[in-house]
Amino acid sequence: MDFRLVRRLGHFLAVAEEGHFGRAAARLGISQPPLTAQIQALERELGVRLLERTGKGARPTREGEALLPLARRIAGHAADLESLARELRAGRSAPVALACVTSALFDYLPPLVRAMQAARPEAAIGVREMDTADAMEALRRGEVDLALLRADREVPPIRLRPLGEDRLVAALPEGHPLLGGPDPLPLALLAEAPMLVLPRAISPAYSDAMTAACRAAGFAPHAVREVGSAMAQLGFVAAGLGVALVSEGMARLKPPGVAFRVLAGPVRGVGVALAWNAERESEATRLAIGIAEARFPPAR
Incomplete structure (x- = not known):
């Protein structure tokens, strides 16, 4: 990383955000002439003019506006790098980043994180809620170290360790006529119901399991709306906009306005798995795998 470039980008951001060279210089703790020189050096390096002076101060040019988002990301990454270096110099372990799907927040996340904290109390663990597709991509890019997600097959370099099986349940709005019907509920009774579904791009395994379950019951799901x-899904169900097939883990959230019914069968869903990038294995990754093996033994 060229730290001179990063420093100059920070100067550019300060002027763009303050809208004034003098205020930006005061914020940075330098005088105005060196700040101007740094901006000019950055413009020469990039080959575009970034700022233009106005009667009241300064503002980004068209090119400067286009570069602002990327400049902020680079500056943010540099700050993260410096922060991590300080943690390592102080003798603390690198923080662990973990992604988690909503339906795993209560059943799988707490025991995993508590066990990791007990084993490595000096390491910070950060959790980010995201869907399966985003978690997979974050693992590939190295933005997270581990993920709790719903997937049933490995896509190298992503490895999976299944933590538990799952089944789908019906989520119905309160007052729905089928709530007075048979329990467990035959899935075929939802054949004509407007279905709220997740796009396959968000969670391919869930989407495939839901579609396969409906087809096995003799119908194709009548998707009224894709939700993000x-x-x-549960919010739209509570609003009376349709019904949904969700993991039983979501049923334990007990949201108001939504009633859940076990499906006759039962209807198999996609279980939660611990995922990691085999090309980026670390001490934290191996620790989590060991905890998963001990806490969530394979089903027999």
Whole structure:
């Protein structure tokens, strides 16, 4: 990383955000002439003009506006790098980043994180809620170390360790006529119901399991609307906009306005798995795998 470039980007951001060279210089703790020189050096290095002076200060040029988002990301990554280096110099372990799907927040996340904290109390563990597709991509890019997600097959370099089986349940709005019907509920009774579904791009395994279950019951799901998350499914169900097939883990959230029914069968869903990038294995990764083996033995 060229730290001179990063420093100059920080100067550019300060002027763009303050809208004034003098205020930016005061914020950075330098005088105005060196700040101007740094901006000019950055413009020469990039080959574009970044700022233009106005009667009241300065503002980004068209090129400067286009570069602002990337400049902020680079500056943010540099700050993260410096922060991590300080932690390592102080003798603390590198923080562990973990992604988690909503439906695993209560059943699988707490025992895993508590066990990791007990084993490595000096290491910070950060959790980010995201869907399966985003978690997979974050693992590939190295943005997270581990993920709790719903997937049933490995896509190298991503490895999976299944933690438990799952089944789908019906989520119905309160007052729905089928709530007075048979229990467990035959899935075929939902054949004509407007279905709220997740796009396959968000969670391919879930989407395939839901579609396969409906076809096995003799119908294709009548998808009235695609929604962006499992929580959105439940919110739309509560609003009376349709019904949904969700993991039984979501049923334990007990959201108001939604009633759940076990499906006759039962209807198999996609279990939660611990995922990691085999090309980026670390001490934290191996620790989590060991905990998963001990806490969540394979089903027999």
